[in-house]
Amino acid sequence: MTERADLAVVGAGPAGLAAALAAAARGVRVILVDADGQAGGQFYRQPARALGARRPQALHHQWRTWERLRDGLEAHLAAGRITHLTDHHVWCVERKPGSSAREPASFAVHALRGPAQQEGVTVRAGAVLLATGGYERVLPFPGWTLPGVVTAGGAQAMLKGGLVLPGRTVVVAGTGPLLLPVATGLAAAGARVAALVESAGPKAAARRSPALAAHPDKLAEAVWYAGRLVRYRVRTLARHTVLEAHGAGRLEAVTVAALGRDGRVRPGSARRIRCDALAVGHGLLPHTDLAETLGCTLAGAAVRVDDEQRTDVPGVWAAGETTGVGGAALALAEGHIAGRSIAARLHGTAPDPRSWAAAARARDRGRAFSAALETVYAPAPGWADRITDDTVVCRCEEVTAGQVRTASGTLGADDPRTVKLLTRAGMGWCQGRMCAPAVAGLTGCPPSPGRRPFARPVPLGVLAALPDD
């Protein structure tokens, strides 16, 4: 099946929605493609309709903004300016170079219809916006593969989407601002949150205070979360880390300990907390695989974009966490700018940046704030040394830290690719998305781009049935 539009937007989170709305309002025909059954992405994830939630906003923050996005989307859907393909997993975007100025480049966005993922759908468009968001980074520790241990964002996603909790007594741990909505969200939904374990120290935030104080709205948000934590009696252990998750067959307890300034565990500080779930995360990483196959240049771990949110591949824009992690407000601003830029470019006019000056200011502020946060919430030094040799690092292929250390130490592998070939770390189903940061930390080499041929596993039948123009 093939669908056509002026613009294909991949991802219906804050960034993709803002872009689709801005472009559609300027006469662009948009196809919005998303793996999920409903629009919203991670931040505005909704309970499935059949669950009949009458107060979904109870699980949310900034519901007004969502209502504005949702109403805008509905109006454009009704007017036929936007088509929303839900349950469509994009596995590859192909660019066909144009032969002349009159016949510019075009794109084929290849998706699999979920959940069976046996049927291929191709969207053809003159421009593409990648707004695929990010996924969570979790650094391993002994016991992290036990059932009951989930990512912090995953616990949040299961709660917002399915109204279920990972357990009755939950410890939320790791580092980063996401731990706050996760801890308060789980508590509000009825879980006992036994502790919020944050490896960053309060002093780190204080040292960055001039940079952070420039964002009163964000500070107000932090104060709001602090109030919620008090209300739900969630104990916060700053500059602490989870040393180990315990259990036979499933999680029963975690051991946490205080960290010294040097990142070492303070002797005698270890203590056990009983819990049946651990929601753990160490920040987010951008989804870049579609951009990489298109040949877009990356800046660090994110897709590189210019002031208009254009990548360096003509016709391809990127917005939201694909271009760097910074939260929903930043994603909205970037999406809005991308949508306006795309509309102008598709109409053959040069966009006027003055027309999006407010969004550009929001983007600058958002980026400055997340840069300051990144220095506060860096994973605690020494985390890699605490991974015991028998800890599984690659969850798919069950490769242990000891095997990775042997590959890099004894066998002399000095880049993640060689480690992967020697150990199979990163060769399994998830294609290294879960273990890449750990392998990099254990071997001391920087993570290299994944170079995944496809963003999703593709059945051979779908590949064989592709039109070959």
Added chain:
Amino acid sequence: MESARARPGPAFTVTFDGRALTALPGQTVAAALWAAGVTSWRSTRGGGRPRGVFCGIGVCFDCLVTVNGRANQRACLVPVRPGDVIRTQEGTGR
């Protein structure tokens, strides 16, 4: 459920490893299993270790499960349907 004031459609029955469980329309297989207190439904190929949901959004492939005879389904993405026969996936699922 309470805080969001959910009023789901009528519950239905599925089986997990032969045991009858109640599920709600709109839930994924993973959500239905969590609601029933089940947290693992896969054993790994190498060590035979139990696994369930990890990332919750379709990225990690830890939640693979066999639904109605089809192995390697991501439980966190697949909607649960009345009468589904859900089985622990052993190893590669074959």
